[in-house]
Amino acid sequence: MPMPPAFDGSKTVVAICGGVGGAKLALGLAHLLGARLTVVVNVADDFVHMGLRICPDIDTVLYTLGGRSDEARGWGRAGESWNFMAATKELGGEDWFALGDRDLALHVQRSCRLAGGETLTAVTAAVAEKFGIASKILPVTDDDLRTRVHTDAGVLDFQRYFVERRCEPEVRRIAFDGAATARLSPQVRDALASKQLGAVIICPSNPYLSIDPILAVPGLRAAMRGSGAPVVAVSPIIGGRAIKGPTAKIMQELDIAPTAATIAQHYAGLIDGLVVDSADGAEAVGLGITTCATPTLMTDLPSRIALARESLAFAARLAT
Numbered sequence: 001m002p003m004p005p006a007f008d009g010s011k012t013v014v015a016i017c018g019g020v021g022g023a024k025l026a027l028g029l030a031h032l033l034g035a036r037l038t039v040v041v042n043v044a045d046d047f048v049h050m051g052l053r054i055c056p057d058i059d060t061v062l063y064t065l066g067g068r069s070d071e072a073r074g075w076g077r078a079g080e081s082w083n084f085m086a087a088t089k090e091l092g093g094e095d096w097f098a099l100g101d102r103d104l105a106l107h108v109q110r111s112c113r114l115a116g117g118e119t120l121t122a123v124t125a126a127v128a129e130k131f132g133i134a135s136k137i138l139p140v141t142d143d144d145l146r147t148r149v150h151t152d153a154g155v156l157d158f159q160r161y162f163v164e165r166r167c168e169p170e171v172r173r174i175a176f177d178g179a180a181t182a183r184l185s186p187q188v189r190d191a192l193a194s195k196q197l198g199a200v201i202i203c204p205s206n207p208y209l210s211i212d213p214i215l216a217v218p219g220l221r222a223a224m225r226g227s228g229a230p231v232v233a234v235s236p237i238i239g240g241r242a243i244k245g246p247t248a249k250i251m252q253e254l255d256i257a258p259t260a261a262t263i264a265q266h267y268a269g270l271i272d273g274l275v276v277d278s279a280d281g282a283e284a285v286g287l288g289i290t291t292c293a294t295p296t297l298m299t300d301l302p303s304r305i306a307l308a309r310e311s312l313a314f315a316a317r318l319a320t
Contacts, residue, residue, distance in 0.1 A: 005320050007312035011198025012036045014191050014227075018210025019045070019057040020074055021236055021243070022203030023064040024298040028308030029201065030065050030135045031301070037135040038191040039065075042205070043120070044147040044176055044213030045158050049097055050088075052107040053114055056159070057210065058124055058139060059106060066131030077102045096164040121185055138191070140214045143182040147213055148175045158209070167246040171253045174208055179216035184223065192223040199315035200224050202233035204296065206247045207266050208254075221270060230272045230318035232311055235263045238297060239279040260284050260291075273318050275311055290318060 017026050017039050026039045042057045063069040063077055070078045080100035089095045099107065106127065113123045119142045128137050147158035151169035161167060192200070205211050215221055224231055237258050242248040248258045256262055260280040264287045267274070273290040276283075281293030292314040298304045 005313075005316040007316045008198050010196065012038065012191070012194055012196045013199050013201060013312070014188075014197065015039045015201045015203055016211060016214055017057070017061060017203045018042045018205025018214075019060045021298075022057075022205035022210065023061045023069075024304050025201070025203045025234060025308060025311070026061055026135075027064050027301070028298070028304035028306070029312075030133070031305050032308055032312065034134040035136075038188075039135060039137045040140050040185075040188050040191070040214060041137060042210050042214050043139045043141060044145045044216075045162075045210075046146070047157060047159050049159075050094070050099075052099075052104075052111045054097075054099075054107055054159075055110070055120070055124075055139075058120075058137065059103070061137055062106075062124070062127055062131060062133070065133045065135060065137070066128070068131065076100055097159060121187055136187070136191070138185055138187050140188060140220065141182040141185055141217050143178060145176060145178045145182045145213060145217065147209060148177055150175065162209075162246070167249060171250050174212070174250075176213045176216045179213070180218070182217045184217050184219040189219070189223055192227045197227050197229045198319070199229050199312060200227060200231040201311055201315070202231070202267065202271065204234040204236040206236065206242075206250075207263065208247070208250055215270070224270065230315045231270060232273045232275060232315050232318065233263065233267045233271045234275040234296060234307070234311060235260050235277065235280070237263055237280065238277040243297060261287055264289050264291075273314055275307075275314060292317075 015026050029037050041061050045057050046055045068077050070076045080102050084101050084104055110123050120139045124137055149156045149161040150173040153169035236242050240258055251258045260276040260283050264274050275292045277296040278293050284291040294310045
């Protein structure tokens with residue numbers, strides 16, 4: 001029996017990525033690919049808080065790939081202190097969104113550079129270089145794009161829903177303000193148009209809150225499909241539930257079954273293959289799309305690298 005094809009070591013990869021779950025796979029891909037990886041990150045979670053531009057998903061990817069993430073908490077920087085927040089609370093300021101002292105430095109530097117006329121893409125690249133990250137980390141757009149969650153408690157900005165309200169309100173609809181006029185980053189377009197592109201990997205981030213706003217930017221879907229490279233999505237569902245975040249809760253409230261089949265249908269017409277967890281392998285048979293069943297729970301660096309390697313090998317099989 002011939003050996004399955006391995007991923008071509010000369011090819012580049014574009015990963016479509018949200019926050020924590022997506023960053024885990026992005027880290028595995030970065031270990032395998034280094035400078036051949038471009039991570040396209042969601043910016044619809046961004047907001048201005050205390051006069052500062054906060055970019056939660058970009059920062060999660062920067063901290064994760066830069067070896068600075070807090071593995072115990074699952075978010076933010078390691079070795080964090082909280083003097084700023086304590087002083088803010090003492091003064092009666094808003095303390096619902098925690099800004100650690102080390103984390104605050106990034107927000108201040110970003111905000112100052114943006115105010116000076118630099119783009120979010122340029123600022124992110126500069127931080128990645130300082131963190132020693134070889135892979136490219138690109139915001140999907142430099143324009144304003146914001147997730148608005150329509151709930152039984154009214155329309156909420158994403159961070160108000162996710163952090164302040166702890167995802168408690170029932171979701172009725174999700175909208176992306178600014179999507180119609182947002183311009184796709186030229187660097188993202190170039191990465192997808194590269195003749196060396198070997199695969200596009202949609203990371204196992206929340207499809208509705210993290211991936212959909214990226215895909216809502218005009219031109220991105222067409223660039224992905226026109227790249228000629230196989231597009232592979234990694235399902236965030238394991239055995240009928242999501243491991244991180246509000247994915248399963250939101251799916252239930254929107255009357256969407258939390259299954260691998262639902263994820264396949266959600267990305268129908270865009271992807272060429274779907275990676276599902278081994279627990280969902282039997283369900284994946286007959287989905288009408290090529291699937292790969294493998295362990296997808298990423299608990300440590302070896303499991304992240306293993307899933308990254310399997311995803312790339314799957315893309316190589318699809319390419320042939």
